[in-house]
Amino acid sequence: MKKLCYAITMAAAVACLSITASADSKVSSVVESYEMNAENSYSVSYLEEDPYLVNVYEGYGFAKDYGSARGHAYVLEDVGKTERPHPLANCLTCKTEDFTRLVNDMGEDAYSLEFDSTYPDMHQNVGCYSCHLENYNEGELNLSHDYTVTAISDEVGDGTIAAAVGVCGQCHTEYYFKPENKATNVPYMDLASMDPEAELAYYDEMGFADWTQESTGTPMLKAQHPEIETYLGEGSIHAKMGLTCADCHMEKVTSEDGTEFRSHYLRSPLDSDVLLETCAQCHKDTDMAEKVHGVQDEVTAREKEVGEKLSTLKTTLAEAVASGDYTDEELDAIRSLHRTAQWFWDWDYVENSEGAHNSTLAKKCLDKAEETIDEAMGMFKS
Numbered sequence: 001m002k003k004l005c006y007a008i009t010m011a012a013a014v015a016c017l018s019i020t021a022s023a024d025s026k027v028s029s030v031v032e033s034y035e036m037n038a039e040n041s042y043s044v045s046y047l048e049e050d051p052y053l054v055n056v057y058e059g060y061g062f063a064k065d066y067g068s069a070r071g072h073a074y075v076l077e078d079v080g081k082t083e084r085p086h087p088l089a090n091c092l093t094c095k096t097e098d099f100t101r102l103v104n105d106m107g108e109d110a111y112s113l114e115f116d117s118t119y120p121d122m123h124q125n126v127g128c129y130s131c132h133l134e135n136y137n138e139g140e141l142n143l144s145h146d147y148t149v150t151a152i153s154d155e156v157g158d159g160t161i162a163a164a165v166g167v168c169g170q171c172h173t174e175y176y177f178k179p180e181n182k183a184t185n186v187p188y189m190d191l192a193s194m195d196p197e198a199e200l201a202y203y204d205e206m207g208f209a210d211w212t213q214e215s216t217g218t219p220m221l222k223a224q225h226p227e228i229e230t231y232l233g234e235g236s237i238h239a240k241m242g243l244t245c246a247d248c249h250m251e252k253v254t255s256e257d258g259t260e261f262r263s264h265y266l267r268s269p270l271d272s273d274v275l276l277e278t279c280a281q282c283h284k285d286t287d288m289a290e291k292v293h294g295v296q297d298e299v300t301a302r303e304k305e306v307g308e309k310l311s312t313l314k315t316t317l318a319e320a321v322a323s324g325d326y327t328d329e330e331l332d333a334i335r336s337l338h339r340t341a342q343w344f345w346d347w348d349y350v351e352n353s354e355g356a357h358n359s360t361l362a363k364k365c366l367d368k369a370e371e372t373i374d375e376a377m378g379m380f381k382s
Contacts, residue, residue: 029255036265043070050304052311056342059213060222061085069352072126080119089118093145093184094171097127100144108146108183131167139261145170147185155191161232164244169228174199174347176208194229196347196365200340209339215318218335223346230351235360243278251275292356299348299355302366306345309373313338316380325381337376345369 046066047053057063061084070078075095079086090111092099099122103110128136133144141163143149143156148170156166178185187202188194200221203209209219232239238248251263251274269275270289279288317334320326348365355362 029253029259029261030264033253033263033265037071038073040071041074042068044068050307052308055311055314056307057222058215058314060211060220062222074125076122076125086115088177088182089113089115090177090182090184091115092118092122093175095125096122097124097129097144098122100130103146104144108181111177111183112181126171130170141167143167143170145184147175147183148173151186151189152191160191162242162244164246165228165231165239168245169231172225172227172352174224174226174229176203176210179208188229191232194232195234196226196229196344196361196368199226199229199347200343213314215321216314216335216338217321217331218317218338220339221343221346223343223350225350225352226347227351227353227357230353230361231357233358233361235364236358238357241282247278248275295356295359296354299359299362299366302363303345303349306366306370306373307349309370310342310345313341313373313376316377320380330379334376334379337372337379341369341372341376343369344372 044067046068047063053066054063057066061082065083069075076092079091079095088111089099092115093103093111099110099118102118130144131141132139133142135142143153143166148166152161152166152169155161156163161169173186175184175186177183187199193199193202203221208221210222212219230236231245246262248269249266251265251267251272252260253263253274254260267275269279270292276288279286283291317331317338320334321331344365348362348369351357351362
């Protein structure tokens with residue numbers, strides 16, 4: 001089962017907060033809570049869990065290496081070890097606060113720097129600067145990634161999108177690299193366009209593809225991890241209630257001297273009695289572990305079911321291309337459906353909550369994917 005992991009290094013926290021012996025209790029307590037996250041090193045290979053992914057992602061790096069993120073403490077290490085090719089530094093966008101600073105200093109030219117020459121200068125993982133810029137001692141939340149500032153800073157500023165959602169969503173989002181300069185960008189410009197259908201339309205209008213699959217000829221899209229879009233999207237009850245990422249993943253803690261702060265030990269609410277109290281305000285005596293795991297089990301089962309059908313569509317299309325029995329017009333019509341079906345399936349598959357953030361939207365994406373697969377399969381000659 002996929003699992004969203006959270007961790008961050010003590011080194012990064014100390015570096016950005018400049019802790020000294022005279023630092024106040026609150027800041028020191030925050031750093032200590034950061035340190036606890038380094039214990040989280042959970043990882044699993046999705047290619048082993050779901051072997052059909054090798055066929056579905058054929059021709060792209062995710063068919064070679066696709067494992068769960070081990071958490072913020074390991075992102076810099078893991079991007080250096082991955083078997084997926086990364087010739088440019090844009091792959092470092094959400095892996096280190098050092099690269100975020102570099103982009104903010106030199107602009108979009110940083111994204112097209114060579115990975116191999118840039119990586120050795122990156123030392124911190126995700127850190128304080130990533131969510132606070134230079135205001136970490138005050139705890140003020142600030143968007144730090146240029147593409148997020150361009151897309152949603154106005155709505156974060158006016159409160160339409162809570163800051164405690166926006167700063168997490170800078171990295172927990174769908175993104176792509178601009179064809180003209182390989183800069184990281186997002187396929188939306190406001191809350192209204194943070195939607196799987198709107199994002200697909202965005203890519204279709206610009207004629208964008210992450211890669212063209214050799215065996216099928218389909219110009220494919222690779223969805224990333226649209227957590228912010230899913231959480232804020234249609235059907236999200238918790239977002240409508242005004243809850244944020246912090247409310248569900250960061251405990252309110254009181255230190256020994258009575259200072260209250262948000263713990264930076266980021267965790268599932270199912271693992272925290274303090275966070276479960278937030279759930280209990282509405283869910284009362286509900287067994288939340290049973291409820292959430294029930295949702296996740298249902299969504300995961302549907303992912304596998306639809307994913308296997310998608311794999312069959314891909315194989316059947318590849319055979320049709322090789323047969324020579326179809327015109328280009330006939331093949332392109334099926335390819336368009338193939339691209340659409342994979343987009344909606346992938347949009348759900350790579351969203352790390354397995355339906356817990358927004359089961360309504362997760363199921364909608366899988367239903368759309370299956371409907372499109374069925375339509376495409378009906379277009380093959382008997």
